[in-house]
Amino acid sequence: MARVAREMVERSGINVDELVELLVKNASAELTTYYYYTILRVNLIGLKGEGLKEIAEAARIEDRNHFEALVPRIYELGGALPASMNDFHDISACPPAPLPEDPTNIEAMLKVFVNAERCAVRGYTQICNMTAGKDHRTYDLALAILNEEIEHESWFSEFLGEGPSGHFLRRGENSPFVSKFLK
Amino acid sequence: MIKLTIEALSQYNGDHNTPLYIAYKGKIYDVSSSFLWKGGKHQVLHKAGQDLTEELEHAPHGADLLKRVPCIGQLVE
Numbered sequence A: 001m002a003r004v005a006r007e008m009v010e011r012s013g014i015n016v017d018e019l020v021e022l023l024v025k026n027a028s029a030e031l032t033t034y035y036y037y038t039i040l041r042v043n044l045i046g047l048k049g050e051g052l053k054e055i056a057e058a059a060r061i062e063d064r065n066h067f068e069a070l071v072p073r074i075y076e077l078g079g080a081l082p083a084s085m086n087d088f089h090d091i092s093a094c095p096p097a098p099l100p101e102d103p104t105n106i107e108a109m110l111k112v113f114v115n116a117e118r119c120a121v122r123g124y125t126q127i128c129n130m131t132a133g134k135d136h137r138t139y140d141l142a143l144a145i146l147n148e149e150i151e152h153e154s155w156f157s158e159f160l161g162e163g164p165s166g167h168f169l170r171r172g173e174n175s176p177f178v179s180k181f182l183k
Numbered sequence B: 001m002i003k004l005t006i007e008a009l010s011q012y013n014g015d016h017n018t019p020l021y022i023a024y025k026g027k028i029y030d031v032s033s034s035f036l037w038k039g040g041k042h043q044v045l046h047k048a049g050q051d052l053t054e055e056l057e058h059a060p061h062g063a064d065l066l067k068r069v070p071c072i073g074q075l076v077e
């Protein structure tokens, strides 16, 4: 634990235990989403499926990066990940993102992706709201993740015909916002 | 449709092996089968068995998400 770092957050008025619990739940959402997206991605086949594979893969890798970036902050603040992977799965801040019954139904696949991204956008907005102007490091991290989650939501929502978002596929490295936390 | 006072609603918080109910703007919703309300808590900050009308004002979503859970009753005086 980073004792003074935690003390600074406590002194800002934030309930650090609640914040840490939220960070753990969101770390779970990232790692479980990484897992579920792996299954979704391998099933993105055929003419329509292949067209989605690249964004699905970028979102999958970036979600794993989010997990990696959240873990040090959890421990700095005196938290810990649950010892049991089962428990970790079940406390996720977002519901599972299961493979649709018919994986060739591309619209059903896209809805699973977009719902998962929307849940994440709400979750990090909440963490940003709680930490803004108080816990600068958690805010910086949550904002970086939020930036990437919003791009993921945009990619999938465009395919659902919800209108343009102005975004394009990743060019070059993954995690343009979060990479500074991974070095 | 069931009718509950705020006191009766407080029993449905997950502590007594009962279903999990929440209230919003006079209506009661059953969140027992929601993954996001497991154990009677939602996103760390919110507890079942309560009227959450005020709390939803500060949430990162609106009342439209209540459509995902069954409305089962009414809050009464």
Ligand code: HEM
Pocket (backbone or CB within 6 Å): A093, A115, A118, A119, A120, A122, A123, A126, B022, B023, B024, B031, B033, B034, B035, B036, B042, B043, B045, B046, B052, B053, B055, B056, B058, B059, B060, B061, B065, B066, B068, B069
């Ligand atoms: C800080 C406060 C809150 C946070 C951070 C929060 C966050 C979330 C998130 C991330 C979701 C998933 C959304 C999605 O799939 O796009 C959700 C769903 C939901 N929330 Fe909240 N929420 C908060 C407060 C509330 C309150 C006060 C209520 C009740 C009045 C509520 C009722 C619900 C319901 C019913 C769902 C849908 C559950 C389901 O799909 O099974 N939330 N919330």
